[in-house]
Amino acid sequence: MSGPLYLLKTRRFAPLFGTQFLGAFNDNLYKNTLAVLLTFQAAEWTSISSALLAPLIGAVFIAPFFLFSGLSGEIADRLDKARLARIVKVWEMIMMIVAAAGFANHSFTTLLMVVFGMGMHSTLFGPIKYSIIPQHMKENELIGANALIESGTFGAILLGTIAGGALAAIPNGGVIASLCALVVAVVGYLFSRYIPSAPPPSREEPFAFGFWKHTTDAIALAYRDRLVFLAILAISWFWLYGALLLSQFPSLVKDLLMGSEGTVTWILALFTLGIGIGSVLCERLSHHRVRYTLVVAGAVGMAVAGVDFALGIGTFEPDGILSQNPHFWRIVADVTLLGIFGGLYSVPLYALVQERSAPEARSRIIAANNILNALFMVLGAVATIAILSMGYSIAWLFGIVALATALVGSIIYKVRREK
Secondary structure, three states, rough: OOOOHHHOOOOOOOHHHHHHHHHHHHHHHHHHHHHHHHHHHHHOOOOHHHHHHHHHHHHHHHHHHHHHHHHHHHHHOOOHHHHHHHHHHHHHHHHHHEEEEEEEOOOOHHHHHHHHHHHHHHHHHHHHHHHHHHHHHHHHHHHHHHHHHHHHHHHHHHHHHHHHHHHHHHHHHHHHHHHHHHHHHHHHHHHHHOOOOOOOOOOOOOOOOOOHHHHHHHHHHHOOOOOHHHHHHHHHHHHHHHHHHHHHHHHHHHHOOOOOOOHHHHHHHHHHHHHHHHHHHHHHHOOOOOHHHHHHHHHHHHHHHHHHHHHHHOOOOOOHHHHHHHHHHHHHHHHHHHHHHHHHHHHHHHHHHHOOOHHHHHHHHHHHHHHHHHHHHHHHHHHHHHHHHHHHHHHHHHHHHHHHHHHHHHHHHHHHHHH
16 A cells, blocks of 8 residues: 555544544534634633633643643553453543533533543543554554554544534524533444544552552652653643643734634644645655654754744734735644644654553553643643743744744754663
C-alpha cells in the first residue's frame, strides 16, 4: 500500500479510529458552542469578561488531565483497553444529558461541570488510545496509524468547531448541540463495541491506590528514557501553543478583526485543517520511520509563522469588509501554516514515545505525557490570564511563544546530534 488508509479497512484500527473521531468531535462541538455563546452573549450567562472566559474554559477542561492521568494510565495498564473504551463512552453520554440541562437553564456552573466531565472523558481515553495503537499495529505502521489518528482528531475538531459555531448562532443552540452530541456519543459507543480485545501484559505488583503515587510513578517511568521524556516535553509545548491559539481566537476575531461567530469558526477550521494536512504530509515524508528532521522543521515553521502572525495582528487595522482586507489574508495564511507545521512536528514525537515505551508501562507513560501536556496548558492559560489582565496585548504574547518555539526546535536538533 502507498499510504496508511488501508488501516481504515481493518478491525484492528477502524473501530478505534471511529471511537476517537466521534469523541473528539463531541469535545469540540460542546466546547465551541459554549465558547461562542459566552463570547458573544456573555452578559446573559456570567459577569466574567469574554477575554477571560475562553482560557477559563480551557483550564477547566484540561485540569482532569493533570489530576487523574496517572490513575487512568495505571488502570489502562491493568485492564482490557477495549472494555475501558466502552465505559468511557457511557460516561460521555451522561455528560451530554447534563449539558442539555445546563444550556436549558442557562446555568454557567453546570456547564463548567460538564467541561470538567468532558475533560475526564478525554483523560480516561488518552492512555487507551495511544497505548492500544502499538498493541494492534506493526512497527512499520506506527507512523501511519498516528498520522491517521492525528489528522482524524483534528478533522473531528474541525467539524465539531464548525458545528458548534453554527449551532451557537441559532435559538436554543446549546440545547440542540447537546442533544446532537448525545446521538454522536451513542454512535461512538457502538464503534467501541468493535474494538478488538487489548488485554494488559501481566504485572506482578498489586494495585495500590494513591493519587500522587500514580502521578509521580507515571512521570518517573517516562523519565527513565531521556529521549522519551524530552519527546513528551516537546509534545507538551505543542499543546501549550495550540491551546493558547485556540483559546484566544474568539476574542481576537470579535475585538480586533471585528468579525462574527462565523469568522471565528472559519479561522479555527483552517487551523485544525492545517494540522490534519501536516499529519498526512508527515506520514508521506517519514517513510514509516521516526525522522527528527521533520520535528525540527515543524518547530522552525511554527516559529516563523507564529512571529508573522503576531506581527500581523499587532498591526492590523479594520478597514471595511474583512474579506477584502489584505492584512486579514496574511493572518489566515499564518494560522493555516501554524497548523501544517504543527502536524509535521507532533506526529513523529507521538510515534517515538510509543515505539520506545515498554508494553507493560506504555499506558502509564502515555499518562505521563497527558499530565505534562495538562501542566503546560494550565500554565499557559494562567499566564494568558495574567498577561492580559496586566494590559499587555495578545500580539505580544503570541510573539514570545513563537520565539520560544524556535528555541524548542534548536534543543531538539542539539539532542538529536548528541544521540
